[in-house]
Amino acid sequence: MSTRPTALPPAGAPDVLYLIDLSGYVFRAYHAISPLSSPSGEPTHATYGTVAMLSKLVEERKPAYLGVAMDAGGKTFRGELDARYKAHRPPPPPDLTVQMARCKEIVEAYRIPIFIEQGLEADDLLAVAVARAKEKGLRVVIASSDKDLMQLVDDERVVLWDAMRDKVYGAAEVKEKFGVPPEQVRDLLALVGDSSDNVPGVPSIGLKTAAELLGQFGTLEAIYARIDEVKKPRTREALKTNQADALLSQKLVTLDGSASVDLDLEKLQYGGGADVDRLRELFTALGFTRFLKAVRAPTPEAREATSRVILSREELAAFVAEAREAGRLALEVHASSRDPMTASLVGVALACQPGQGVYVPLGHRYLGVPAQVSLNDLKEVLGPALADPALPKVGHDVKFCEVALQRQGFSFAGVTFDTLLASYLLDPEGNNALPVLSERDTGIKVPPFEAVAPKRKGQPTRGLDEVEVSDAAKYAAAFPAAALAVSDKLRPRLRSERLEKLLDDLELPLAGVLAQMEVAGVLVDPGALTGLGEQMAKELAVIETRAREIVGHELNLASPKQLETVLFDELKLKSQRKTKTGRSTDADVLEALAEEHPLPGVVLEHRLIAKLKGTYVDALPKLVHPETGRIHTRWSQAVAATGRISSQDPNLQNIPIRTALGRSIRRAFVAPPGSVFLSADYSQIELRVLAHLSRDPVLVEAFRTGQDIHTRTAMEIFDVDAASVTEEMRRQSKTINFGVIYGMGESALAKRLGIPRAEAARFIDAYFQRYRGVHEFMERTMAEARRSESVHTLLGRRRLLPDLRSSDRMRRAYAERIAQNTPIQGTAADLLKLAMVKLARPVVPGARMVLTVHDELAFEVPSGVVEEASVKVREAMESVYALDVPLVVDIGHGASWAEAH
DNA sequence: TGTGGTTT
DNA sequence: AAACCACA
Secondary structure, eight states: OOSSOOOOOOTTOTTEEEEEEHHHHHHHHHHHSOOOBOTTSOBOHHHHHHHHHHHHIIIIIOOSEEEEEOOOOSOBHHHHHOTTTTTTOOOOOHHHHHHHHHHHHHHHHTTOOEEOOTBOOHHHHHHHHHHHHHHHTOEEEEEOOOGGGGGGOBTTTEEEEETTTTEEEOHHHHHHHHSSOGGGHHHHHHHHOBTTTTBOOOTTOOHHHHHHHHHHHSSHHHHHHTGGGOOOHHHHHHHHHTHHHHHHHHHHHOOOTTOOOOOOGGGGBOOOOOOHHHHHHHHHHHTOHHHHTTOOOOOOOOEEOEEEEOOSHHHHHHHHHHHHHHTOEEEEEEESSSOTTTOOEEEEEEEEETTEEEEEESSOOSTTOOOOOOHHHHHHHTHHHHHOTTSOEEESSHHHHHHHHHHTTOOOOOEEEEHHHHHHHHOTTSOOOHHHHHHHHTOEEOOOHHHHSOOOTTSOOOOGGGSOHHHHHHHHTHHHHHHHHHHHHHHHHHHHTTOHHIIIIIIHHHHHHHHHHHHHOBEEOHHHHHHHHHHHHHHHHHHHHHHHHHHSSOOOTTOHHHHHIIIIIISOOOOOOBOSSSBOOOHHHHHHHTTTOHHHHHHHHHHHHHHHIIIIITHHHHTBOTTTOSBOOEEESSSOTTSOOEEESSOGGGOOOSSHHHHHHHTTEEOOTTEEEEEEEETTHHHHHHHHHHOOHHHHHHHHTTOOHHHHHHHHHHTOOGGGOOHHHHHHHHHHHHHHHHTOOHHHHHHHHTOOHHHHHHHHHHHHHHOHHHHHHHHHHHHHHHHHTEEEOTTOOEEEOGGGGOSOHHHHHHHHHHHHHHHHHHHHHHHHHHHHHHTOSOSSTTOEEEEEOSSEEEEEEEGGGHHHHHHHHHHHHHTSSOOSSOOOEEEEEESBHHHHO
């Protein structure tokens, strides 16, 4: 026997037929996998196992020919032969029948041919298919582990593949398993019988005896012809007595490949042309998010988008007419920088047919540049179309276009699709760049910028505005051309994956709100900052001098490398922790060292001031817009994996608040004369979300009765009454509540609280003892997440987590923390986004939303109407969604952001 | 690129 | 946990 195990033919081999014993597979998965159900409660475990096999087969084996055999149900010729055959079997349980039907639907959606034949079992059909395939010279892989089918194995040309265990049975493996070659399996099974099918066989003859007999005689017929040569008397007698049953069993187990069945092998050629929409719909309904990613229409033919340059008002007018005729308009604004508030327009690219773009250069400047459309002509000709809400607009990052155009005095309405936002909803951590989406989903290539503007030796890289317009058009016009084509692919995907509402009712309207916020900006009082900056510079100088005196030489306190040498080599302080490159000098380490030496404390003070000065005090004045005098942060809604909004230039979401110095920076964010700064915070939104999602009775009650949640947690885990909760107990409880939200493990909690791991473990344990509902919710979430390889929020936003099945423990543990955190953080983000959309229109005339920080919205409000605005903002935010617990908003106002808190 | 630090 | 940013 060969020592090398039989292997499957190579993936994609053109002469291989894959056959699936579907009924057998579903039946096996039904018993092998523990029960699961879909979000709607439908049983799914057998379906899940079957889909896992199917998708693995289709994705990895890339079958050239593929077919599925199923039992027809009802009477078979075997039942006619022997009334006992499979007669003892109870009717299949209803949850198996449901899943069998589902599996059939899924196979149909894969567009895999199914053969069913009255009177025959799936095994018989497989035998026929194998026989026909052999005639044609095809190799065959049967996806099954049914021992009856092993008689069909033919060396390495016909093999059985147990996809669940990934084991392949060729002749060698069959011999190993049964002790006989495949051609004797039939007679072996006839002798041994099969209790699960009620095939009688010969009593007292087992696998070993049967194999020995067949080794000696070759066939069942030969055994009976030479029955007297059977040595063991007991075996001989058993054979004689049960000759009828043995022959009957042989008929029952024989798979006859010569049956006349209508089966055309040519129809089994598999092109991979699955009904992807139907598959996605089924997988979504069943909660099989894990398989969604693999469902992809066959890669379309690669092609370039067409492009045309528009240089005159007339040509532009003709295009606008075309777009109106086509009923939609895709656009991409090409600007001189990523910041739409300061960028100048280089050109506008448009499309109204997928794959066909035009480019309107506006600000190209190079020697010999042709006359370009003027901004005024653009406004007059394209402006009305952009402003027309009845003309649907499509783009990739439409907010950028909107802000850049608004800045030039255009109005903008009627956005119906954004490929960036759509792609983000489908996979927030995927690559959402338009060229990537376009090539993958539509085959349209967006050329890289370098392709139209090759780098020239010794010359600086050019901007788009320095590229010859017809070259630029090949690049620029491809964007809207691709966006339109991509939108046609993504819209049905969003629909079948139940993300369409999230786009239409949340993200798209939110993009408009964020655009308004970017245009509005926020006012910073530069005077307040310069004074602060001078003061900080002086303090830093003093600290640096002190540090020099301590160590006796020059040193740069901002350099972790220098600091490392001084602290651990010169001063011989004990290294606490290592980083990848050396010994850590982070705040925790310095705090620990501060007791032993004066230098670490000095460094900490320096770091605090230098950080605030560099990041805010010095940076903010540079970001003041020269024309508006305000700071126009860019808001991103398609960056954070959890669904949160993020902000850049500056990041308004990490402006200091805890230290006095930090608060003085917030004091520089002010409302203009005649207005006040109004700030509204959701109180404990994440824990409220957790209460709602988990329905934990203690948590829900605490919020319904308006208790201090950290005190309540302290009462629970320390088992004391409210009056006995000390400051320290409350502080620890607060950290634990945080830990729960972030999926913090023991070690992270221990570090935070500065306690031993074992103690942290006890806290966590006590927490889950008292908040049983939370514990159960976490377990449920994790089980769901493992199955679907994804987690989702209250509004159905999702995050894919393939790493939950990673073989790397670190990655898996990381994914598990994310699985705990994301439903909570993401749902809080959903609610805030909802509130923002709800507050899209000013609550009172003259009010405008200027910033958001995860659980906070801030507005500029005319001074006279603050009270009215406060009432309206609170009402809107608190009623944004009816949770099981009340939503509470803390609201305040004042001259600056600091005072509004 | 790595380290460190700010927010929620 | 997950953003963004400064600095060496």
